Amino acid sequence: MKTKYLFPHFFKRIGWLIFIPFTIASLIRLCIDWELDFLNVNVFYFIYNTFSRSGTTYFDFVENNITDEILMTALIIGGLFTAFSKEKIEDEMVEKIRLESLVWATYFNYALLLISIIFIYGNSFFTALLVNIASLLIFFIVRFHWMLYKSTKLETDEE
Structure with missing residues (x-):
């Protein structure tokens, strides 16, 4: 691939x-x-x-x-x-997990951004925006590696 x-x-x-x-x-x-x-x-x-x-x-x-x-x-x-x-082995399953994780992280990140826009004001809002910059990457990395772990564990259990 x-x-x-x-x-x-x-x-x-x-x-x-x-x-x-x-x-x-x-x-x-x-x-x-x-x-x-x-x-x-x-x-x-x-x-x-x-x-x-x-x-x-x-x-x-x-x-x-x-x-x-x-x-x-x-x-x-x-x-x-x-x-x-x-990844070491980059196949269709990894590509699917990567895409789903990116979409999930984007939805989650923008949900947090909307909550910040509605409920956080003043200088704290600037801090919330800084956190939001990094949170998309963090959410993606966590979910992607969690789903990879789950899929490899599932494959190991089936064997």
Whole structure:
């Protein structure tokens, strides 16, 4: 089976090595407002809004702690490698499980987004959106690997 859109299988191991620690670090960051002080750097921005009377500025530099950016970037890259790498045996069953898991994760993720839109306000809504960015990958990875586990267990039980 040709799956042109998937990464080679060895990317899965790299993805797990990135995804697990950065997911844990992101959860810690979310729960206890943790930042690494040495990551306060001047960064270039396209649009910056201070939510003050001075308004919005464009194309300049600002000092910012980039802990969030590093965590989310690594989490997304690790999640993409983990979720969209070929399995050792990539057959029609795995492809079907992958598609069903992606559809399920998308429905579940957007359901959470709708709940967030309706019931969460203020700065907490921004946090909910950040969580929503990563949750699609997390839901997909969990369901896909759970269904793979169940299907291999079912095959083993039948033999």
